[in-house]
Amino acid sequence: MKNVVLGLVGVGRIGVMHANNITALNGALNPKGINVKLSLTDVAEEHARNVAAGLGAEYLSSVDALLASGVDGLVIATGTATHPELIRAGVDADLPVFCEKPVAMNVADALPVLDYVRDRNGVVQIGHQRRFDAGYLEARRAYQAGELGWIHSLRAVTCDMTPPPVEFLATSGGLFRDCSVHDFDILRWLTGRDIVEVYAKGSNNGDPAIGEVGDVDTALALVTFDDGTVGTVSASRYNGAGHDVRLEIQGSSRSLMVGLDDKTAMASAEPGVVFPSGEPHRTFAERFDQAYRSEMAAFVELVLGQRDNPCTPEDAVAASRVADAAQESLVSGLSVRVAGAVTSQVP
């Protein structure tokens, strides 16, 4: 039996979910002879102690104590502004690192981190969990196998039911960097193509506090790929029908929609049509439950040297470049070229 101890920093909204998933991995990975243990820390000490106690995990009083405790991998789920410093700390401790997206608040802040990791041969997986979602995986497989023909249109949607706290939004980098970055990543990953230009618009018809911290509650980005294909990326914080994440891929031979199932947060206006018949997802944690679990299982395999890195910091920064361009377009009202976009691996 191989023992793997993961050290988790940050048990807020997503950190608690990762803590639960890491603990649950034991059941899933034990048949492969892997035993996973969890140690965790958070500056909110009492909360962290409670989370640890509830999961039978070890609580440590600081990041330094966590790194010194003999963990095999570091999982970072703190707010975005702390990611660069913690990634460096994990690499300095010679540990494989999993860090929630994004690498940093913006691309300028992320580039020195990329250099730091590369210069030290660090291993850092970034948390773009959609790369592990069954629907996106199938769409990518079908496209790469030639089953869709050539793609003529892509329409990506990510809508939350309700906004996260305004205090979170104030430091999130904006709707494109916080939310649509998942769509920018998945579009590049699925098509194997770079996005080279973005034109974005947004609106604020919900809580005025969102506008006051410089963000929008709803936005649309028109993206152009390096072969001229166009697509749209749409996001909102106010989708009362449910947590709605979909991607339409229309090809010359066949079309697919990721996220079209009984839980899709969209009703048909056609009389007599009862699809979808189930209860829609309410949160990203529900919608991507399987993907988050698979992502963490992949990190354990990465720690053990059993697989390639499924999402490198360079991948994540390529998506962040598109998000930065979308944010710039939103502010300037002009179409913006994506800095450094190059043609990547065309399937």
Ligand SMILES: NC(=O)c1ccc[n+]([C@@H]2O[C@H](COP(=O)([O-])OP(=O)(O)OC[C@H]3O[C@@H](n4cnc5c(N)ncnc54)[C@H](O)[C@@H]3O)[C@@H](O)[C@H]2O)c1
């Ligand atoms: N992949 C996804 O789908 C997804 C979804 C939500 C959030 N995220 C990302 O996860 C990150 C965290 O988001 P969240 O919503 O969980 O935030 P959060 O504010 O709810 O939680 C952050 C936690 O980190 C702790 N913390 C902050 N600095 C710390 C430090 N230096 N040492 C120890 N603990 C520290 C805070 O006390 C808090 O408990 C963000 O970067 C966000 O972009 C990703």
